Structures are given as structure tokens and as C-alpha cells.
Amino acid sequence: MIKKSSRKKSMFWKQIPANPALKQTAPASAAAVNSTAYAVPASAGAHALVDRAQNQMLRQYETDIKASFDNIGPVLKDILSQQHHHDFKRWANRELFNKLHVTLDENEWDVSKADHSQAVFQNLFAKTLFAQFMRLSENFFKNDPLKGQNRQEAESLFRNAGIHAVGIAPCADGRLAHFVSYVLRLPYSSARRKAHAGALFDISESVRNWVFVEHTRFREGRPNSADEPTRYLKMAVYHFSKADPSHQGCAAHGSNDAKAAEAALTKLQDFRQAIENRFGCGSTVETMLIGINTDDDSLKIHIPNEQGFVSLDRFIETDKLYKQTLGMSAIDASEAIETAIDGCNMQHCATPPREQMKKLITWFVTKNFSQIEYVNTYEDGCYSDIGHAERFIGIGNGFEEVQLRNLSYYSYLDTVEEGVNDVDVGIKIFKGLNVKNGLPVPIIIRCDYDGRVPGSRDRAEQKALRIEKAIHNRYQELSVCGLVQTMATLRDHTGCQSAEKITG
Numbered sequence: 068m069i070k071k072s073s074r075k076k077s078m079f080w081k082q083i084p085a086n087p088a089l090k091q092t093a094p095a096s097a098a099a100v101n102s103t104a105y106a107v108p109a110s111a112g113a114h115a116l117v118d119r120a121q122n123q124m125l126r127q128y129e130t131d132i133k134a135s136f137d138n139i140g141p142v143l144k145d146i147l148s149q150q151h152h153h154d155f156k157r158w159a160n161r162e163l164f165n166k167l168h169v170t171l172d173e174n175e176w177d178v179s180k181a182d183h184s185q186a187v188f189q190n191l192f193a194k195t196l197f198a199q200f201m202r203l204s205e206n207f208f209k210n211d212p213l214k215g216q217n218r219q220e221a222e223s224l225f226r227n228a229g230i231h232a233v234g235i236a237p238c239a240d241g242r243l244a245h246f247v248s249y250v251l252r253l254p255y256s257s258a259r260r261k262a263h264a265g266a267l268f269d270i271s272e273s274v275r276n277w278v279f280v281e282h283t284r285f286r287e288g289r290p291n292s293a294d295e296p297t298r299y300l301k302m303a304v305y306h307f308s309k310a311d312p313s314h315q316g317c318a319a320h321g322s323n324d325a326k327a328a329e330a331a332l333t334k335l336q337d338f339r340q341a342i343e344n345r346f347g348c349g350s351t352v353e354t355m356l357i358g359i360n361t362d363d364d365s366l367k368i369h370i371p372n373e374q375g376f377v378s379l380d381r382f383i384e385t386d387k388l389y390k391q392t393l394g395m396s397a398i399d400a401s402e403a404i405e406t407a408i409d410g411c412n413m414q415h416c417a418t419p420p421r422e423q424m425k426k427l428i429t430w431f432v433t434k435n436f437s438q439i440e441y442v443n444t445y446e447d448g449c450y451s452d453i454g455h456a457e458r459f460i461g462i463g464n465g466f467e468e469v470q471l472r473n474l475s476y477y478s479y480l481d482t483v484e485e486g487v488n489d490v491d492v493g494i495k496i497f498k499g500l501n502v503k504n505g506l507p508v509p510i511i512i513r514c515d516y517d518g519r520v521p522g523s524r525d526r527a528e529q530k531a532l533r534i535e536k537a538i539h540n541r542y543q544e545l546s547v548c549g550l551v552q553t554m555a556t557l558r559d560h561t562g563c564q565s566a567e568k569i570t571g
């Protein structure tokens with residue numbers, strides 16, 4: 068049965084974060100997580116390949132972070148209803164810190180000057196949300212709560228599969244924002260993620276990145292020497308909703324699943340062709356097409372043939388495999404997955420995938436089993452927010468710290484002109500989510516820079532401010548009413564530094 072798609076129904080609304088300061092709460096290990104609060108019910112399925120300790124850790128993180136955003140509205144309303152307090156500005160800031168662990172500039176609380184209480188609320192809402200994002204970013208990079216900075220195991224598995232670098236192009240839809248860390252359980256630092264509406268990634272930009280990766284191999288032998296016969300893996304991720312296919316599919320493709328899959332496949336084929344045409348046949352890349360059912364995070368993995376070619380009608384479905392392998396030993400379950408991969412291609416008279424790719428796909432399926440059980444355990448097998456419920460829009464590049472489903476609508480872009488379609492889709496989504504409820508659309512702009520390159524930070528700052536100005540110009544009608552609020556940020560992507568807010 069389809070559950071109502073409403074953020075108000077989210078469990079996160081009810082909860083004030085259990086942990087007083089995220090900075091101090093990043094679990095040192097999965098075992099350190101409070102296992103009583105997030106214990107897996109005995110009735111939940113017991114699949115031999117599922118990592119339950121990791122599920123508990125991920126759930127705790129998701130609950131804490133989403134609560135810290137969803138409680139902003141109720142907490143502010145509560146504070147603003149008590150303006151009789153002596154020294155209100157100071158008192159309000161203290162209350163905000165006690166409840167949400169952030170503070171604002173005291174002048175933001177100067178409610179006496181304002182002639183419109185709704186405008187005061189909108190401003191405070193956006194400022195608090197931006198402060199909450201800065202706190203999330205700091206926690207993410209300093210404490211590594213998802214263990215995403217430890218990429219050795221993943222890199223070695225990729226290398227064994229003949230892959231030296233991974234680029235993932237999901238749709239910008241917030242229901243895919245957790246694809247790397249949750250759905251595939253990959254360390255965020257092991258894959259480059261660039262999201263675009265409809266997974267329609269920019270081929271030229273992807274080719275430039277590929278050249279950069281290959282050049283680094285050639286000059287520095289990183290991550291491996293250029294003479295090793297490994298390949299770059301490009302993955303495109305489209306999405307669909309089995310529960311409500313005609314409304315909750317991909318907005319960029321009019322909720323038409325076949326169109327979404329075909330468009331992503333065409334992009335992959337064009338990317339592969341671009342590399343081969345420009346750099347010769349020896350420069351083949353590996354491509355992978357994955358569809359995600361956003362109701363339950365199960366996957367449709369399109370199985371490549373021996374030459375690496377992908378077809379729309381040749382795929383395995385992880386939800387079916389999960390059920391088929393439930394109750395098997397870990398070894399038997401892994402074998403059953405491999406048999407299903409070969410069987411899929413055989414059924415369609417295609418050659419089996421390369422042995423290394425088969426191992427890699429088996430690994431992805433295994434990781435996804437943990438996510439299927441995560442949704443079974445904590446969401447009753449289907450998310451209560453099957454539709455959009457993003458908390459803010461993120462535009463620019465980077466945003467590695469956003470690894471949660473429906474936390475943000477993220478769109479990769481260099482200029483608003485180039486990414487205008489993606490941002491328009493985001494604004495449309497937020498008109499429904501926020502504007503109609505009198506809340507502003509919070510937009511966080513991010514421009515990453517390379518701290519080793521002279522002038523890189525200044526250029527990133529100018530770019531971020533340019534994007535910010537273009538946003539207010541394009542959505543002027545909303546902007547003048549305070550319904551589009553922005554914060555421009557930078558980040559040095561060469562290390563684990565958190566986001567920096569551009570001030571002034």
C-alpha cells in the first residue's frame with residue numbers, strides 16, 4: 068500500500084536530537100552506537116550477507132541529522148512565541164543552542180525592527196538551516212561519521228575488478244543523495260559523484276575528468292601506473308517508483324521509467340564513444356547502468372556483456388535476489404548471485420560479463436542487500452516519504468557531506484546558465500515543499516577549490532558569488548519576498564576540511 072508522501076509525517080519531525088552535540092557523537096566504531104535505541108527487531112529478516120552493525124550506525128546518523136533540520140520550524144515558532152523574555156535576543160540564541168546546537172548572530176533576533184512577522188520567521192528559518200548545514204559539514208569531515216574516509220578496502224576490490232577510478236552520475240533528485248554511502252555502501256571518498264537532473268551528465272566535463280585521472284596515472288602512478296590494464300568505471304543511475312510509477316518517477320523524464328533508463332544509457336554510450344574516438348580504442352572505459360526503485364532502494368543492475376556493452380532489457384533485480392537468497396549461507400548466497408548474473412545474459416543470448424565485472428556486480432548486490440534490509444527494518448519495507456521531501460537545494464560542485472536520502476536536491480553546475488534546467492526543476496519541487504507553506508527555499512551554493520593552486524580560492528569565491536547573484540536574478544519574484552534565501556560556501560577539496568561560509 069502506498070503511504071502518504073508528506074514530510075510532516077516523517078518520524079524525524081517528532082524527535083529532538085538525542086545527542087547534544089554531533090561533534091562529540093561520531094561513533095568510534097559501529098559497536099559504539101547505542102544499540103538499544105536502534106536494535107533490529109527479532110522478526111526482521113536475517114540475511115547472511117547483511118551488515119547489521121553498519122545498518123544501526125547509518126540509521127543513527129540519518130535520524131540525528133534529519134531531526135536537526137526538521138525541528139528548525141517548530142523550535143523557532145516556540146522561541147518566537149516567547150518574546151516577553153528579558154534580553155530576548157540572548158535568551159533566544161541560548162534556547163536555539165540548547166535545542167538545535169547552533170547559534171545565530173544576535174542581531175538576527177531583532178524582531179522589534181521588523182514590520183512583518185512572517186518575514187522574520189523566514190529569515191530565521193533560512194539562517195538556522197544554513198547554520199545547521201555548516202555544523203553537519205564540520206562533523207562530516209572532522210569526525211567521518213560514515214567511515215567514508217577509509218577507502219582502502221573498496222579501492223582494493225575495485226582494483227581486483229580491473230577498475231582504477233569510479234565516476235557516478237545519479238539523478239539530482241534528493242531520493243538518490245544517499246546512493247553512494249547507503250545504497251551501495253561505498254566510502255564517499257572512493258567515487259566521484261556528479262548529479263544532474265535525469266542523470267543527464269555532461270559528456271565533455273566527464274571526458275575532461277577522465278583525462279585528468281589518466282594523466283595522474285601517467286605522471287604520478289596514482290592510483291596505479293598507466294601501463295596497468297585497468298579501466299575507469301562510469302556509472303549512470305536513473306530512478307523509478309514501483310509504488311507510484313506515474314507520479315514519483317524521475318521528474319526530468321516526466322516519470323517515464325523507460326525514457327529515464329534510455330536517456331542514461333545513451334549518455335553512457337556517448338561517453339564511451341567520445342573517449343574511444345578521441346583517444347583510440349585502447350582507451351575504452353567501463354560503463355554501468357543502474358536503476359533504483361526510490362520506494363525501497365532496491366536496484367535494477369543492467370548486466371554488461373563480455374565487451375562491456377549494456378542493454379536496457381538485460382538486468383537483475385536485487386529485491387528478488389534478496390528474497391531468493393534469504394536463509395542461505397553467505398557462500399551459497401554469493402554463488403546464487405553470480406549464477407543469476409550469468410543466467411541473465413544467457414537468457415538474452417548475450418555473452419557473460421568479464422569475470423572481474425561479475426565479481427564487482429556481485430559485491431554491489433551484496434552491499435545493496437544491507438540497504439534493502441535497512442529499509443525493511445526501519446521503514447517497513449517502503450519509505451514513508453516516497454516523494455520529494457528535500458530540506459534544501461545544493462548547487463555548484465562538491466557537497467560530499469550530503470550523503471542522506473531526501474536531505475537535499477543537488478545539482479552540479481558551473482554557471483546558472485548551464486545548469487538552469489536542473490535549478491528550475493529544484494525550484495519547482497520546493498514551491499510544493501516550502502513556498503506553499505510559507506517557508507523560503509534555502510539554496511546553498513558550493514564551489515570547491517584546490518588549496519595547492521595559487522588563486523584557486525579567490526576564483527572559487529568569485530564564482531560562488533556570481534552563481535548566488537544569478538539565482539536571485541532568475542528567481543526575482545521569490546527572492547524579493549524573502550522566499551529564496553542563499554548561502555555561498557567554499558571548500559578546499561584536497562583534504563578533509565569542512566565548508567567555509569563566504570561572509571560580507
Ligand SMILES: [Zn+2]
Binds near residue numbers: 239265
Ligand atoms: Zn530524476
